Every structure is written in structure tokens, then in C-alpha cells.
Amino acid sequence: MCDSVDRKLQVFKNPSNRLTISMFRKLANYSICDISDGMVKYGEKDGGFIPNLIQQSTTDTVIGKAYTVLYAPVNDPRPEIKEGYIDTVPKDSMLIIGLPKEYQMVNYPFVKINNALYGGLMSTRAQYLDCKGSIILGRIRDPQEHKDLKYPVWSYGIGSTSPSILKVVGINVPLEVKITDVEGDRIITINPEDIIMGDPSGIVKVNPDMVEKLLDYVPKRVDADGKVAEDIKNGRPAKEAQKFWRSRIQTIYQ
Incomplete structure (x- = not known):
């Protein structure tokens, strides 16, 4: 299953990266609360937390590198990427799907698009490809299918309609995420291959420079x-x- 921390983490086998497979296995032994507390100690005041995401399918801690997908309305001037993103999800990655920032809100329901961006068939394929989990910065549908698969999914909410009014305009591109906190409205950026951890408490982006500490x-x-x-x-x-x-x-x- 995708949530086993003992599985071989092929996505981290970049020889130029000083972070080893063993390090990621060790990180996955802890909750995202533990990791956030550590990052706060070393100067990252928000602990890497990406807010407002709710776990829709039960899992233990999972960790992987971000594989990002950007949806936009069909009238967006950018060309549609017709190749199915779900068939190219790398082993041991964390699939993250988002929308352009003009279709996001800092308050609930956090997006202006009511169509679901993701469904049960996508989880079925992602699980087959050994993806670690899916993070949807919007709505999903088929919640029971994700639970039956025991495949890790987080989202802002639930919907019923397919993403028929949308198209994929970016794969492995930075995703800008609107949030608000004591500093006011701001943007979190999720970049391809960012280190992402998830558990029942939500999602954290891990600062790679802090891993050894x-x-x-x-x-x-x-x-x-x-x-x-x-x-x-x-x-x-x-x-x-x-x-x-x-x-x-x-x-x-x-």
C-alpha cells in the first residue's frame, strides 16, 4: 500500500540530493505536528503547515515529493495539456492539484469552483502507480471510493460534479495557494518536488534545509x-x- 514507510522511496534517489531514503523513512515515523514543532524551533514560524485541507481518507503519516497539476477554466487562454496527468504520476510522489489564484478565496470554501477536481477513478490509478497520496486544493467527489481504497486524500471539501468546466494547463508547475493569518492575506507556493508530509492533522511542506536538525x-x-x-x-x-x-x-x- 502507498502508506507504508518501509517501501522503497524511488522518488528520492537523486544522487545530487544530500537527503537520503533513510532520512525520509525516519521523518515518516513522526506526525506532522511533531515535524511542525521542530520547524518552529528552527525559525519557520508557521511550521510549514498548509491550512484548510481536510483528510478525506484515513491514513498514517505519508511523505513524498510534490507532483503538481494546475487546472483552469476552459476559456483560459493557456493551451490544454491533453495527456492524462494521472498516468504520469511518479512512484512515491504526492499528487497536488490546484487552481489559479484568481479562483481561490482565503475564507471557506476557499475556491470559487464548485466542480470536483478529482474522483475515485483517479485515486484508483494513483494507487496502482504507487503514489503516496493526493492533495486537492479544491473539491473532490466519490469520498467513499477513496476510503474503500484506503488511499490517502486531502481536500478543501466535497462535490458531485466532474471537472467538465476545467482543463489542465500545467503539470509540474508552481502552485500558488491563498491563505490568511495574523500577517494578513498571503500566498504559499508549492513547487514541484517540494517535500510534502500528510496525516490526519493535515499537510506540511518540510523545509529540506532543516531535515537533519x-x-x-x-x-x-x-x-x-x-x-x-x-x-x-x-x-x-x-x-x-x-x-x-x-x-x-x-x-x-x-
């Missing part, structure tokens, strides 16, 4: 939080337990 820090943080949980179960105040164990992460694991 994350693999050093995150296991210590997880172990410390386990000790916090035990203390809380035994009656210790949560704030006190967190301060005690987290302040000792760098000293008790030397």
Missing part, C-alpha cells in the same frame, strides 16, 4: 512529551510538566 530534535521532543503526559496522568500540572521536561531536551539526551 529535525531528525536530531524531534525524537527528543517526542520522548520529552511522553514524559509530560505521564506526569499529567499522575496529577502534575500541565504547564509545570511541560516546562520541566522541555527545558531539559538538550541536556538529558547528550
Whole structure:
């Protein structure tokens, strides 16, 4: 199945990349919350989180490199890419489908297109090709089919209509994603081959420059939080337990 962290990660076999297959297997042992906490520690204040995506099919943590697809309305001046994107999804990738930013909103339902961008047949093909999961920055349909396949899917919402008013205008192109936070409205860019992790909490884009630091820090943080949980179960105040164990992460694991 696509969610096994022990499968061979062919997509990461780029010899020019210092990040090894073993590193990605190790990252996949942790939740995206653990990874985000680590990235916050090392200066990425949003923890790499891509907001508003809801898991539509149950999975454990999965990780892969982004394979991006851009849809646009049929009257868009860009030529349609007629070759089926779903038949070229690389093994061990994370398929990410989006819309141009003029068809996005920062508030629910986050897109102006009610047609579903993705359905059960696409998951069937993606799973056969050993894709790790599909992230749809819009609506999907056939939710039960994805669940029956046990294939990982995230989306903004659910729809019923096929993407008949749309066409594919880009494959492996940057996807701009509108979001809003304390800094106001802004754009997150997902580039082809970005490192993407997903689990029931949502989706995170992992900073590759932080991976080695994350693999050093995150296991210590997880172990410390386990000790916090035990203390809380035994009656210790949560704030006190967190301060005690987290302040000792760098000293008790030397």
C-alpha cells in the first residue's frame, strides 16, 4: 500500500540530493505536528503547515515529493495539456492539484469552483502507480471510493460534479495557494518536488534545509512529551510538566 514507510522511496534517489531514503523513512515515523514543532524551533514560524485541507481518507503519516497539476477554466487562454496527468504520476510522489489564484478565496470554501477536481477513478490509478497520496486544493467527489481504497486524500471539501468546466494547463508547475493569518492575506507556493508530509492533522511542506536538525530534535521532543503526559496522568500540572521536561531536551539526551 502507498502508506507504508518501509517501501522503497524511488522518488528520492537523486544522487545530487544530500537527503537520503533513510532520512525520509525516519521523518515518516513522526506526525506532522511533531515535524511542525521542530520547524518552529528552527525559525519557520508557521511550521510549514498548509491550512484548510481536510483528510478525506484515513491514513498514517505519508511523505513524498510534490507532483503538481494546475487546472483552469476552459476559456483560459493557456493551451490544454491533453495527456492524462494521472498516468504520469511518479512512484512515491504526492499528487497536488490546484487552481489559479484568481479562483481561490482565503475564507471557506476557499475556491470559487464548485466542480470536483478529482474522483475515485483517479485515486484508483494513483494507487496502482504507487503514489503516496493526493492533495486537492479544491473539491473532490466519490469520498467513499477513496476510503474503500484506503488511499490517502486531502481536500478543501466535497462535490458531485466532474471537472467538465476545467482543463489542465500545467503539470509540474508552481502552485500558488491563498491563505490568511495574523500577517494578513498571503500566498504559499508549492513547487514541484517540494517535500510534502500528510496525516490526519493535515499537510506540511518540510523545509529540506532543516531535515537533519529535525531528525536530531524531534525524537527528543517526542520522548520529552511522553514524559509530560505521564506526569499529567499522575496529577502534575500541565504547564509545570511541560516546562520541566522541555527545558531539559538538550541536556538529558547528550
